Amino acid sequence: MMETEITCDWIDRYNEDELDEFEKAVFQKQMLVNPLLRSEVYIDASLNRFLLDGEIIDLIGKVHSVSHRNAGDRGRMTYLLIAASVLCLVMIGGLFYLLTSGSYERNPPAIQIESHLSRRKADGPDKSTGLEKFRKPETYTAMSRQKPRHLSLAAKNFQPMEEFELLVGSVTRSNPFKLISPKVNISITAGAEVLFSWQCCTVAEPIYLTILNNRGIPVLETPFVYSCYYRLNTKWFSEGVYYWKIMSDEEMLLMGKLTILPCIKN
Amino acid sequence: MIHHYTDKELIEGLRHRNRSCINYLYQEYIPVIRHHLTNNSGNQQDVEDLFQDAIVVLYTRSISQSFVLQCSLKTFFISICKNLWLQRLESKCRLLYQADYEVHESKSEYLLDDQWLDYDSLEQQRLFYKNLMLLPNVCRRLLQLYCLKISCKEIARMLKFKSEDYVKTRKYYCKNLLRKKIMNDPECQQYLYYDGN
Structure with a gap:
């Protein structure tokens, strides 16, 4: 009798009362000893009852779709809130950065200029190998990267600085540095380019330019210049009086004056 | 609004x-x-x-x-x-x-x-529904139609099956698939080795 094989469809047929007497007896006997079969028969009977109730299935389906849709909306709302928070943080950060960099430009700390200059000194030429071993400074002060701040009071910018006026045109080094252009005291309109060129043979070490405003505050320091000219773009300079210094090996070679006049608009 | x-x-x-x-x-x-x-x-x-x-x-x-x-x-x-x-x-x-x-x-x-608040039967319904939704669409429809006592001939016509015998075979297959899914569902383990009526 045990040779009769119970297949999966017997469970269905048992619950639908489609087994004959012999099959039913075999199946019930098997159920008595097999708890897994017993639970499978129970689940099948419960499933039949569940599937019969189409209205409940439909209702559950609708509840599911409603809750999924609302959960989706909630999820979208969460993402939007996160995105808004990130945007706010970025804006606050940007504003803070602008404010702090603005105040930095207005009053650049002298200690930073000094430390930059001392760093430049440390990066100076390797005497044993000559000029080729100069390293370009890895970092420059923020001043060299950022726009000079436009001053609100233009007239104040045109007041010359007495101490620097005395030094304009003076060569403060015995080395015969020969500047070709510009003249030591020039006036240009805002945004014009100034070409600094010099005789190469008169310079033994790379030079760099420092531009100071009429209060003696450096507003721009160029990187080391290895060629014989440098084009100074004044696009970001506000109108006023500036003083330039050509420097080499921490020594000033020449000092000049640059007046940036406002553009006359038609 | x-x-x-x-x-x-x-x-x-x-x-x-x-x-x-x-x-x-x-x-x-x-x-x-x-x-x-x-x-x-x-x-x-x-x-x-x-x-x-x-x-x-x-x-x-x-x-x-x-x-x-x-x-x-x-x-x-x-x-x-x-x-x-x-x-x-x-x-x-x-x-x-x-x-x-x-x-x-x-x-x-x-x-x-x-008497209306039978948590176990509600939970069972939920689990059955969850596993029913895991079945292929044809299987789902076939089981629902079969349980509504619709004739195999009609089901074959509705689901475009070639014969009534195929409806029965497919129904056994789908039911078995659903049962196995339920039996393997960790949440359904409480219904296994059930000793009730």
Whole structure:
């Protein structure tokens, strides 16, 4: 009798009362000893009852779709809130950065200029190998990267600085540095380019330019210049009086004056 | 603009399984259920499950002839939820306790008086529905049509099967597939080795 094989469809047929007497007896006997079969028969009977109730299935389906849709909306709302928070943080950060960099430009700390200059000194030429071993400074002060701040009071910018006026045109080094252009005291309109060129043979070490405003505050320091000219773009300079210094090996070679006049608009 | 339903409209809508009524119930009552459950060791999934169970109970009640609403629908609905959640918590404790078969207590001692609130059968429905949705669409339709006592010939015509015999074979296959899915579902383990009637 045990040779009769119970297949999966017997469970269905048992619950639908489609087994004959012999099959039913075999199946019930098997159920008595097999708890897994017993639970499978129970689940099948419960499933039949569940599937019969189409209205409940439909209702559950609708509840599911409603809750999924609302959960989706909630999820979208969460993402939007996160995105808004990130945007706010970025804006606050940007504003803070602008404010702090603005105040930095207005009053650049002298200690930073000094430390930059001392760093430049440390990066100076390797005497044993000559000029080729100069390293370009890895970092420059923020001043060299950022726009000079436009001053609100233009007239104040045109007041010359007495101490620097005395030094304009003076060569403060015995080395015969020969500047070709510009003249030591020039006036240009805002945004014009100034070409600094010099005789190469008169310079033994790379030079760099420092531009100071009429209060003696450096507003721009160029990187080391290895060629014989440098084009100074004044696009970001506000109108006023500036003083330039050509420097080499921490020594000033020449000092000049640059007046940036406002553009006359038609 | 959100349409506000009265309790009567909601009951009537639920009787017809109206989706917008269900949506309204969800949006109005879910915050209260969530608040109750989060204060009573429930999580977001429990909130969704409990809402579904309570809707099924409310629907079952609403289609019965004897149903008369004697308080506001919200009060009634929330009380269903609270009772179901209580049963769920007790069921959890019972399952832990039943780990020792020798000393387990009769389930009847834990059942509440309300005949409509049979948490176990609601949970079973939920699990069956979940696994039914995992079946291929054809299998799902076939099983539902078969259980509605529609003839194999008609089913073959509706589902474009080649013969009635194929309907039967396919039905055995789909039913077996669903049973296996349920048997392998970790949440359904409490129904295995069932010794009831």
